[in-house]
Amino acid sequence: MPKRKGRQGGRKKASGERYPGGRLKPRIDLGSDRTIDDRARFRVFHSGKGDQWAGTPIGRAWLVGLLDGYEVDAAAIRDAGLAYAELYWSHYPAPSAVANYEGEDRRGSHGENDRREILFMAMDAAIANAGQASRAAVHDLVIDCHWTTLNAIWLDRLINERLIRARQAVVGHLPMRGDFERMVLAVQGLLAVAAGTQRRAA
Numbered sequence: 001m002p003k004r005k006g007r008q009g010g011r012k013k014a015s016g017e018r019y020p021g022g023r024l025k026p027r028i029d030l031g032s033d034r035t036i037d038d039r040a041r042f043r044v045f046h047s048g049k050g051d052q053w054a055g056t057p058i059g060r061a062w063l064v065g066l067l068d069g070y071e072v073d074a075a076a077i078r079d080a081g082l083a084y085a086e087l088y089w090s091h092y093p094a095p096s097a098v099a100n101y102e103g104e105d106r107r108g109s110h111g112e113n114d115r116r117e118i119l120f121m122a123m124d125a126a127i128a129n130a131g132q133a134s135r136a137a138v139h140d141l142v143i144d145c146h147w148t149t150l151n152a153i154w155l156d157r158l159i160n161e162r163l164i165r166a167r168q169a170v171v172g173h174l175p176m177r178g179d180f181e182r183m184v185l186a187v188q189g190l191l192a193v194a195a196g197t198q199r200r201a202a
Helices: 033-042 057-063 074-091 115-129 132-143 153-165 179-201
Strands: none
Touching: 057 074, 057 132, 057 153, 074 115, 074 132, 074 179, 115 132, 115 179, 132 153, 132 179, 153 179
């Protein structure tokens, strides 16, 4: 009976790095090219230990120091913005790659007695109490760009200025009149949220 040569069909052996015992090592998803580039650009801040924050606009604002100098810790302001965005998109239907022809409710949580719903309403009210201009700036910072890798235009300009200070190459424009004031308005809208989060954690 003639010998069979090699594998005759069937599933091919998966390629990739393996442990000494032969088991395939899991692949780490490094994100899009934009995310990888952002991590490299922002690595000069926080001694290169802030990679995980480079993927969101408010994370990038925190990395370059735009949340510093307030009575609440900058990391608490960052976390308040991220928490508000997460709860916002649980409260309102989130964008989907599949058209919602049936108009079904795709919210992650709803109902007056839902704990997350109550928390979101409290956060939203705190931001609204800061004024319409602050609420709009908060939405620029953490809501409107939540599903993209982009920043608000004014935030791009502010970040560019901080990158240049750190001797990093930038693409785009430098800050214009009113950009920093827009950042201050956004932070003012999040300060009450951050302070409330700290009180609940205490």
